[in-house]
Amino acid sequence: MAWIDQILQEAEKAVDEAEVYYVTGTTVSADLKKEKVNLATTSRDCGLGIRTIHEGRIGSSSTNNPDQWRKCLDAAIASGKLATPQKWDGLPDAEKIPQRSLTFDPSMKVEPEIARDLLETMIGGAKKHPAEITSGSAGLSSAEVTLANxxxxxxxxxxxxxxxxxxxxxxxxxxxxxxxAWSIDRIDPENVGERATFYACGSAGGEDIPTGDYDLLLxxxxxxxxxxxxxxxxxxxxxxxxGRSRFGESLGEPVADTRISMYDDPHLPGANGSVxxxxxxxxTKRTDFIRNGILESFAYDIKTGSRFGKKSTGNAVRNGFGGLPAIGHHNFVVDGKRGTVDDERVVFVHNVVGAHTANPMSGEFSVELSNAFWMEGGEFRKPVxxxxxxxxxxxxxxxVSGLSKESRSVGSLILPSIKINNLHIIGK
Incomplete structure (x- = not known):
């Protein structure tokens, strides 16, 4: 990594602080069209991102050709000169953090044959129900991330x-x-295929539901x-x-049912986002946002924390080497007292369409139900x-009237099924 040291040495001649973010990786993906592989690709990529800070002005640039790091550094310095200065508490100092990976499977091979096997297993599971496969995919990746400042x-x-x-x-x-998941041993492609065709077949011939308020299981x-x-x-x-948060004046106040807690746990064993x-x-450390319904804290990165007199909570994430750090989460968990949530009659909703149109300030939403069923005694009844x-x-x-015993990873969220009373359905 001598060339990274060289970047930092050159940067210090012109700016107060500098940061280098370097990523290399291999990705294999295969897509299905019906039951045949339509497209399979293998790519090996690398990317370099540089951030500079001088007198509170933040500049950045990126390139997928590390040999061009001098031009990338010059561009970062130049962009910083155009930036608006802000209060800046400084990049973090080095700590004795264990250099071990929490989401790395050394036995996993990133090869087309493995992706093909995953597709075949998934197709096998799909044949358990008489539905037609329209599309599918399997992907494998391995990456190494280096951060220096x-x-x-x-x-x-x-x-x-x-x-x-x-x-x-x-x-x-x-x-x-x-x-x-981060390891092949932690996914079940056969179950994915079986569930997809189950929902397709099970949703056929659904009955209308009258407009009204219902107990839902999401x-x-x-x-x-x-x-x-x-x-x-x-x-x-x-x-x-x-001023873009409903919770701006709510610290220390109840914002959810007492059975609800929400936290980011970046050290959760086996979780996909652990770092x-x-x-x-x-x-990184655990950040408790809501405990037993009470709002306790918010998430910060260095930039936002410096500006408003707060400390970073270790919640900075990046969307690739070309993106600047931003506030996010690693393993966002919804937790609380668990129990049986499907014994009484409820409307089960597998998915919704249109949630991106919800108003993030007011919280108002209107979405279409997808793969919804009447459920009772733990069994699917009539489709809706x-x-x-x-x-x-x-x-x-x-x-909220209940959280299921099991949780599932959906992106960086780790969530139970959640039972909610008296939600409004617009039917017939």
Whole structure:
């Protein structure tokens, strides 16, 4: 990594601080069109991102050709000269953080044959129900991330990933399912195929539901759509101080049912987002946002924390080497007292469509139900024909009546199925 040291040495001649973020990786992906592989690709990529700070002015640049690092550094310095200065508390100092990877499977081979096997297993599971496969995918990845800064940090982490998904159709009804993890041993492609065709077949011939208020059971997938588009952003310190959060004046107050707790646990064993340091090199730790319904804290990165007199909570993330650090989370967990949530008659909702249109300030939403069923005694009953669900994401967290015993990873969220009383369905 001598060339990274050279970047930092050159940067210090012109700016107060500098940071280098370097990523290398291999990715294999294969896509299905019906039951045949339509496209398979293998790519090996690398990328370099440089951030500079001088007198509170932050500049950045990136390139996928590390040999061009001098031009990249010059561009970062030049962009910083155009930036508006802000209060800046400094990049983190080096700490004795263990340099071990929490989401790396050394036995996983990132090869086309493995992706093909995943697809075949998924297709095998799909044949358990008489639906037609419309599309699917399998992906494998392995990456190494290096972070260095002018205050002595030089950290390296490695990550692996595997994902599968399948979409099926039966008549006019569709079904979709997916799985993802950092190790092949942690996914079940056969179950993904079986669930996708089950939802496609099971949703056929649905019955109309009268407009009214119902007790709903949202699957982790449906819950993630509403939570991730409205509730999670409201816990960002940046949104709070910009006046874009419902929770701006609510610290120490109840904002959810007492059975609800929400936290980011970056050290959770086996979880996909577990890391020992965040995208700026800050040591990660558990951050409790809501405990037993009471709002306790918000998430911060260095930039937002410096500006508003707060400390980084280790919640900086990056969307690739070309993106600047931003406030996010690693393993966002919804937890609380668990129990049986499907014994009484409820409307089960596997997925929703249109959650991105929800108002993040007010929490108001109107979404289409996808793969909805009447459920009772833990069994699927009659499917529910297309209907709309409307309500308020913040208010519905005050009407929670139960969390399922099991949780599921949906992206970086780890969620149970959640039972909510008296949500409004617009049917017939």
């Amino acid at each position: 002018s205050r002595g940090i030089l950290y390296t982490d490695r990550h692996t990933g595997v994902s599968v998904s399948l979409e099926a159709i039966s008549g006019q009804s569709t079904g979709y399912e997916f799985d993802h 699957s982790p997938l449906a819950y993630a759509e509403l939570l991730g588009n409205v509730f999670v952003p409201a816990l960002s310190g940046r949104n709070v101080h910009a 020992l340091w965040d995208a700026e090199g800050t040591r 024909r297309s209907a709309m669900l409307s309500g308020n994401v913040f208010d519905m967290h005050r009407s």
